[in-house]
Structures are given as C-alpha cells and as structure tokens.
Amino acid sequence: MARVRVDADGGPPPVAGGRHKGSKRPHTNATVAxxxxxxxxxxxxxxxxxxxxxxxxxxxxxxxxDFGWQRHPFAPAANDKMPTARAGRRLKLRMLGNKLHLLAERCAAELWSSPSVDLDRLIEAMQVLKMARLEYMGNV
Structure with missing residues (x-):
C-alpha cells in the first residue's frame, strides 16, 4: 500500500510556534495574509x-x-452585502448603521463648510450622530 501526500496550498509556511491554546487570535499572520x-x-x-x-x-x-479588503472586480458578491427584503436582522441593522454614519458625516461636512452656523441644521446633525452611536452600541 502506497501513501500519497497532497499539500492543500503551496503558500508560505506558518509562523513558527503558532498561537497558544485558547488564544483570541487563533489564526497566524500568514493565514490572514x-x-x-x-x-x-x-x-x-x-x-x-x-x-x-x-x-x-x-x-x-x-x-x-473589518479590514476593508476589496474583492476582485469579477468575484461574486458576498451574501452579507446583498440588500434584500428577506435580509436578516443583523444585516439590516448594520446597513442602517452605515447609512446613519454617512448621513452624520455629510451633515458635519456641510456645517464645517458653511460660513454661518444654522442652529436647526446643527441640532439635526447631532440627532443623527446620536442615532448612529445608539445603532453602533446595539450592534456590538
């Protein structure tokens, strides 16, 4: 009987020693790379x-x-990025949090660029920022 060994990937060898058992980061830097x-x-x-x-x-x-990696242009889109009516609660909350964060940043940019301070616009921007923070706290 002959045994044949097949390597899964010819990539770089793992970091010597690896991580200790029970580590919060079980994957080596080479695996992440x-x-x-x-x-x-x-x-x-x-x-x-x-x-x-x-x-x-x-x-x-x-x-x-989390790391902001960009997919290859012809790669299939990930399922957790698909906005659908049947999306799960976590996806909907994450998308809402992203939209609120972008809206708060846009309001802040408009306030910084304007020569005078519009009190109503400032209050609106602060409310959007508060909603985004509450949304973030609920998602963590």
Whole structure:
C-alpha cells in the first residue's frame, strides 16, 4: 500500500510556534495574509477560500468587512452585502448603521463648510450622530 501526500496550498509556511491554546487570535499572520491575497486577487467565493485556507466562512466575511479588503472586480458578491427584503436582522441593522454614519458625516461636512452656523441644521446633525452611536452600541 502506497501513501500519497497532497499539500492543500503551496503558500508560505506558518509562523513558527503558532498561537497558544485558547488564544483570541487563533489564526497566524500568514493565514490572514493568505486569505487577504485570495480575497483581493482571485475570483474564488468565500466558501472556496475557507476550504482552501482552513478558516471559517464567517471569519473570512468578518475580516473582509473589518479590514476593508476589496474583492476582485469579477468575484461574486458576498451574501452579507446583498440588500434584500428577506435580509436578516443583523444585516439590516448594520446597513442602517452605515447609512446613519454617512448621513452624520455629510451633515458635519456641510456645517464645517458653511460660513454661518444654522442652529436647526446643527441640532439635526447631532440627532443623527446620536442615532448612529445608539445603532453602533446595539450592534456590538
């Protein structure tokens, strides 16, 4: 009987020693760098990248969102980015939080660029900022 060894990926070797058991960061920097390379340079889906790198699909989606990685132009869009009527509660809250944050930034930019202070506009901007903060606190 002959045994054949197949390497999953010919990428760089993992960091020597790895992480200690129970670490808050169970993946090495080399793994994160490999996932980022596949996200930004290939058209693979998140599931295919997860299978290749040995990382959970949700972890890849979280890293992509948190680190601001940009997908390859021809890569399929991630499911957690699709705005639909059937979207889950968390996706709807995250999208609402992003919209409120952009609205608050736009109001602040308009206030900074105007020569005089409009009290009503200032109050509106502060209310939008307060809603965005409350939304962020609810999502964390």
């Amino acid at each position: 490999g996932v980022r390379r596949l996200i930004e340079e290939t058209t693979l889906t998140h599931r295919e990248i997860a299978a290749r790198m040995g990382v959970a699909n949700g972890t890849i989606a979280k890293w992509t969102r």
